[in-house]
């Protein structure tokens with residue numbers, strides 16, 4: 556069931572499970588859009604499975620209960636409905652959730668040998684929730700395994716991080732991701748490669764872009780940037796063509812385009828330096844979006860610099 560790029564992580568998990576080296580807390584981290592949470596659910600199923608196998612057998616009583624979301628020893632902690640805002644989820648994991656989890660970890664098992672809990676995104680634990688969790692990590696109930704999932708582990712308290720056994724998911728090489736995307740989306744290789752670039756290397760985000768036709772906007776951006784450099788469009792025309800794009804997305808794409816050009820022009824010293832500067836500026840300008848700067852002027856200036864790069 557695992558995505559090909561997660562196989563090394565799954566193999567590491569399986570080895571720890573087989574060798575009896577599973578810690579009480581595991582932190583599965585890596586960039587967003589790789590399927591880490593899905594993998595962590597499969598970890599839970601396997602930890603609870605009566606066969607204790609990786610992957611879980613899928614047939615035993617534990618697997619059936621876990622599949623229906625009713626396993627008494629399997630717990631999932633994530634964003635809950637907001638108590639005051641109808642139809643919205645909370646934006647953080649709160650201490651009540653951790654307390655409820657801790658209480659259920661004290662109960663006697665009725666199905667599986669272990670208890671297993673998943674918490675995601677772990678970086679969204681607020682300070683008091685992280686503190687409460689830390690207490691559980693310091694004195695873990697004998698049979699429990701807690702799996703934390705995070706794509707921003709640096710935002711977790713170091714005290715929590717240091718109590719966890721790490722597992723890392725990495726972005727796949729395009730040699731792995733592009734063929735997978737072609738197969739999953741049924742699209743051409745050139746489109747798959749472009750979507751992967753627009754998604755900063757995340758195959759699941761790229762797949763979503765292909766499915767929702769979100770790649771059209773990236774293609775327009777790529778065309779506009781090519782036109783600027785060949786002189787077929789000036790910066791004002793380019794500004795107009797990009798006016799509808801979400802600014803946050805736009806700056807991260809401009810950074811990606813610059814990075815991709817740098818990679819293909821490594822031999823050409825001054826051009827590569829100019830591109831590297833433009834990439835840095837794109838990243839800086841994206842951060843400036845939250846401040847009261849003239850965003851249109853920033854963008855116009857960037858596009859003018861791009862159009863002046865020697866072709």
Ligand SMILES: [Zn+2]
Nearest residue numbers: 604612615618
């Ligand atoms: Zn099973």
